[in-house]
Amino acid sequence: MIASLRTQLHRWSAPSERTVNQRILSAAVMVGFITMVVKVTGAAKVAVMARFFGTGDEMDAFLVAFLLPSFVAEVLAASFSAALIPAFIEVRETEGVKSAVDLISGVLAWTVGLLVLGTFVLAALSHWIMVALGSGFSGAKLDLAQSLFLVLLPVFVLSGISATWRAVLNAGERFALPSFAPGMTPIATILLLIVVGRSWGAYSLALGAVIGTAIEVVLVGVTMKRLGYPLLPRRAVADARLRLVGEQYAPLLAAAAISGGSVMVDQAMAAMLGAGSVSVLGYGIKITNVALVIGTTAISTAVLPHFSTMSARQNWQGVRRTLGVYLRGVLAVSVPAVLVLAWFAQPIVRLLLERGEFTVVDTLMVAEVQRYSLLQVPICMAGILVVRLISALRANSLLPQGAVLNLVANTLLNLIFMRYWGVAGIALSTTIAHLLSYGYLFLRMRRILNAAS
Numbered sequence: 001m002i003a004s005l006r007t008q009l010h011r012w013s014a015p016s017e018r019t020v021n022q023r024i025l026s027a028a029v030m031v032g033f034i035t036m037v038v039k040v041t042g043a044a045k046v047a048v049m050a051r052f053f054g055t056g057d058e059m060d061a062f063l064v065a066f067l068l069p070s071f072v073a074e075v076l077a078a079s080f081s082a083a084l085i086p087a088f089i090e091v092r093e094t095e096g097v098k099s100a101v102d103l104i105s106g107v108l109a110w111t112v113g114l115l116v117l118g119t120f121v122l123a124a125l126s127h128w129i130m131v132a133l134g135s136g137f138s139g140a141k142l143d144l145a146q147s148l149f150l151v152l153l154p155v156f157v158l159s160g161i162s163a164t165w166r167a168v169l170n171a172g173e174r175f176a177l178p179s180f181a182p183g184m185t186p187i188a189t190i191l192l193l194i195v196v197g198r199s200w201g202a203y204s205l206a207l208g209a210v211i212g213t214a215i216e217v218v219l220v221g222v223t224m225k226r227l228g229y230p231l232l233p234r235r236a237v238a239d240a241r242l243r244l245v246g247e248q249y250a251p252l253l254a255a256a257a258i259s260g261g262s263v264m265v266d267q268a269m270a271a272m273l274g275a276g277s278v279s280v281l282g283y284g285i286k287i288t289n290v291a292l293v294i295g296t297t298a299i300s301t302a303v304l305p306h307f308s309t310m311s312a313r314q315n316w317q318g319v320r321r322t323l324g325v326y327l328r329g330v331l332a333v334s335v336p337a338v339l340v341l342a343w344f345a346q347p348i349v350r351l352l353l354e355r356g357e358f359t360v361v362d363t364l365m366v367a368e369v370q371r372y373s374l375l376q377v378p379i380c381m382a383g384i385l386v387v388r389l390i391s392a393l394r395a396n397s398l399l400p401q402g403a404v405l406n407l408v409a410n411t412l413l414n415l416i417f418m419r420y421w422g423v424a425g426i427a428l429s430t431t432i433a434h435l436l437s438y439g440y441l442f443l444r445m446r447r448i449l450n451a452a453s
Contacts, residue, residue, distance in 0.1 A: 021325055023173065024302050031179045032298030038183040039293065045186035048193050049205065057141050058202040064134045065148035066209065068122070073159040073213075079256055081167040081301075082391040083249035086308040088171045090394075091241055093312040099241070101229060106242045108164050109233030115160040119153050126150055144202065151206040158213040165220045168229060171305050179301065181219050185212030244394070251396040258403035262410050262433070266426050269414045273422055280362070280423045283353060284369025287341065291377050296384040299330065303385060307392035316453045323389060327382050334378040342371045365423065372427035376434050383438030390445050393452075398444050406437035 053059040084107060092100035122129065130137075130146045137145060166178035189208030197204045221231055270281040303326065310318045341348070346367040354363045390398055410433035417425030 021322060024306055024322070024326065025329075027173065027175050027302035028298040031175050031301045032294050034176060034179040035294050035297045038180065038186075039290065041183050041186045045189050048190050052193055052197045053202070057138075058144065060137070061134070061141055061145040062148055062202045062205045064130065064137075065145045065152055065206070067133060068129070068149075069152045069155040069159070069209070072156055073163075079249065079252035080163045081170060082304065082388065083245055083252055083396065084164065084167040085171045085304050086311065086392045086394055087241065087245045087248065088168065089305065089308040090312040092171075093309065103241045103245075104164065104168055105230055105233045106239070107245055108161070110242065111160045111164055112157060112233065115157045119156050122156070123150060123153055148202055148206045151203065152209060154210050155213050158210070158217050162213065162217050162220055165217075165224050165229075169220065169223060169227075170301060171308070172227070173305055174223070175301055177220060177223055179297075181216040184215040184219065185209055188212035188215060248391070248394055248396045251398075251400050252391075255396075255399035255403040258400060258407055262403075262407045262430070265407065265411050266414065266430060269411075269418060270423055270426055273418060276362075277423050280365045280369060281426060283349075283362075283366045284423070284427060285373045287348070287370060288373040288377060291374075292380055295334070295377070295381050299326070299381060300384045300388050304388045304392060307389050311392045311394075314452070316449060319389065319392075320449065323385060326385055330381045330385065331378055334381050338374045338377050342374050345370045345374070368421075368424040369427045372421075372424050372431060375428075376431040379431065379434045379438060383434065383441070386438060386442050386445055390441060390448075393445070393448055395445070395448055398441060401444075402437040402441045405440055406433045409433040409436050 049059065053062075088100055088103060091103050126146050126149050130142055130149060134142055134145050162181065166181065169175075169178045185208065188211045189205060192200075192204040192208040192211070200207070225231055266281065267278055270277045303322075306322065307319060310316075310322070346363060349363045349367045349370060353366065354360065387399065390396065410429055413429030413432055414426050417429045419425070421428065
């Protein structure tokens with residue numbers, strides 16, 4: 001069954017002779033749909049976890065133990081592709097397929113080597129890490145969290161291998177399997193919970209994550225082998241091409257860390273507004289976050305290989321044309337959709353949340369936050385096009401600058417807007433901060449394009 005599914009996904013994701021814009025649109029729709037299915041599967045996993053563990057100690061211990069592995073997996077998946085794909089495509093276009101394969105072998109060798117070393121370090125420090133993350137846990141709860149953390153450690157290495165291979169498949173415009181593969185973890189977890197959840201307890205969650213990630217690696221690895229790419233690293237020499245990937249990856253990591261700071265600032269400043277404010281903010285941005293995860297993943301995955309290819313071939317006219325078409329298209333679709341969702345924010349919140357302890361007053365507050373939060377969707381959807389073009393131009397050093405501007409603007413605007421609109425003001429300041437930071441990146445990107453042309 002797995003082989004049949006992998007073959008079908010491979011067929012769907014093979015590149016064709018269609019125009020660039022048609023291929024980008026087709027890929028974006030496909031990736032968006034598959035991402036949505038994966039997210040629904042993840043939501044089902046959460047529901048099953050809640051049924052088995054509720055909000056008890058085992059659930060707390062697992063969530064704390066899974067913080068670092070999940071963070072590493074997300075950062076590797078998002079940032080690594082943006083650093084590797086442009087370099088891989090440039091080497092493939094200018095030096096040939098063999099050199100590109102050598103680059104992948106070197107990247108894989110360094111990635112696996114560093115992650116294995118990091119895994120041993122984390123294992124040695126596991127007790128102190130869990131003490132820091134679970135400061136309020138009892139002794140028994142801390143011991144459980146540490147045991148779960150040790151079980152989860154293989155996820156670090158497996159995620160690195162998967163991120164490398166999925167980036168290569170995306171570079172070859174084979175998008176379906178890399179988008180679908182992360183769904184293996186929630187599926188494996190659900191099955192383990194059903195079969196052994198009662199007897200194994202929280203260990204079934206940890207093993208589900210490890211087994212699911214391993215299946216993901218197998219699925220992607222079989223396709224890599226079929227396409228002629230080596231599965232084992234052949235060398236680990238830090239040549240100029242590898243240094244290029246590292247130079248582009250470091251700013252992406254910095255930008256991701258700074259962006260995470262903006263999220264923490266919002267939560268901390270919401271807490272200043274009194275009891276329940278953090279929850280109101282969390283509920284109010286849920287729909288926005290779902291829309292952004294699906295939309296930006298679809299767009300960025302589909303457009304990055306094409307921008308990278310055009311950049312490697314110095315097809316600047318094609319870059320401008322493609323960027324213009326998709327900026328207009330994204331805004332034409334997202335702006336009306338956001339206006340409709342904002343108009344019906346109150347009925348949507350009432351339908352989804354208003355029951356039990358969630359009152360009519362809560363609905364009114366959350367709906368107001370949701371309206372302001374939704375305004376960032378068109379901005380971020382257009383902004384991800386700019387960000388991916390910057391990565392394709394190998395100008396990732398600009399991204400931390402945009403992230404710092406976002407963090408500073410968000411913090412200052414929070415201080416102003418929360419005085420007048422409370423929690424909703426925090427959502428509005430986030431939207432304006434995104435507009436400022438993406439606007440800055442757009443202007444810098446346009447200057448680079450003008451110089452290249």
